[in-house]
Amino acid sequence: MTHAPFIAVEGPIGAGKTTLATMLSTEFQLPIIKEIVEENPFLDKFYRNMDDWSFQLEMFFLCNRYKQLEDTVMQYIDKGKPVISDYHIYKNLIFSERTLKGTKRDKYRQIYHVLTDDLPKPNVILYIRADLDTLLKRIDKRGRSFEDAMDTAYLQQLIEDYDEAMTSLAIREPSTPIITIDGNKVDFVENKDQFAVIALQVKEHMQ
Numbered sequence: 001m002t003h004a005p006f007i008a009v010e011g012p013i014g015a016g017k018t019t020l021a022t023m024l025s026t027e028f029q030l031p032i033i034k035e036i037v038e039e040n041p042f043l044d045k046f047y048r049n050m051d052d053w054s055f056q057l058e059m060f061f062l063c064n065r066y067k068q069l070e071d072t073v074m075q076y077i078d079k080g081k082p083v084i085s086d087y088h089i090y091k092n093l094i095f096s097e098r099t100l101k102g103t104k105r106d107k108y109r110q111i112y113h114v115l116t117d118d119l120p121k122p123n124v125i126l127y128i129r130a131d132l133d134t135l136l137k138r139i140d141k142r143g144r145s146f147e148d149a150m151d152t153a154y155l156q157q158l159i160e161d162y163d164e165a166m167t168s169l170a171i172r173e174p175s176t177p178i179i180t181i182d183g184n185k186v187d188f189v190e191n192k193d194q195f196a197v198i199a200l201q202v203k204e205h206m207q
């Protein structure tokens with residue numbers, strides 16, 4: 001590990017990233033970096049018309065995450081302090097490769113690499129996998145109105161994109177451990193023992 005633990009929780013929409021990252025942050029007294037959702041002016045428009053709004057939305061996410069990552073580096077990573085985040089910057093590419101087409105996709109990819117290639121990346125990843133039924137139930141339970149318009153085929157596609165992306169990340173960065181959690185079976189919210197197993201795995205990577 002080249003720097004203090006920088007832990008990222010990842011997984012498709014509604015997998016439980018923010019929930020788990022918050023629980024781990026409390027357990028280990030770690031500062032947490034959370035996704036900006038409510039202030040996002042494009043999500044509502046995007047779910048109603050993905051083709052029209054995808055570029056604006058992806059750029060918004062990228063710029064916000066870039067700023068958060070810059071701040072995280074200054075406040076924690078450069079000072080050798082551990083930190084947990086409810087996303088990995090790589091998710092920008094997972095989503096944009098799915099939502100953008102043609103020249104916009106090419107331009108976005110270039111901007112992504114220019115902005116992020118030289119920044120430190122998380123060195124421990126928790127990947128929550130879950131199938132469509134589980135995700136739909138959780139998204140429904142959370143009840144964000146703009147997600148009512150989400151296409152289930154899009155969500156299913158993202159589940160598969162995430163699996164591919166995590167496999168390719170494991171090959172490209174073999175020194176970064178990926179702890180995979182079966183979100184269909186493991187209930188870290190209601191079951192304390194199941195949370196304890198995850199917390200123990202994370203602790204092993206914090207030494």
Ligand SMILES: Nc1ncnc2c1ncn2[C@@H]1O[C@H](COP(=O)(O)OP(=O)(O)OP(=O)(O)O)[C@@H](O)[C@H]1O
Nearest residue numbers: 012013014015016017018019138141142187188189
């Ligand atoms: N293991 C679990 N068991 C039951 N409910 C869960 C579990 N994990 C998360 N939830 C619930 O599912 C909903 C979605 O969780 P959360 O917001 O943490 O997902 P997320 O992955 O951060 O979502 P997004 O991708 O939209 O940012 C919340 O209502 C949360 O309370």
Ligand SMILES: Nc1nc(=O)c2ncn([C@H]3C[C@H](O)[C@@H](CO)O3)c2[nH]1
Nearest residue numbers: 013037057058061091092095099147
């Ligand atoms: N298109 C797209 N690109 C992203 O980088 C991205 N990151 C998150 N999301 C969506 C999922 C939830 O609805 C909501 C909150 O996570 O925002 C994204 N959508």
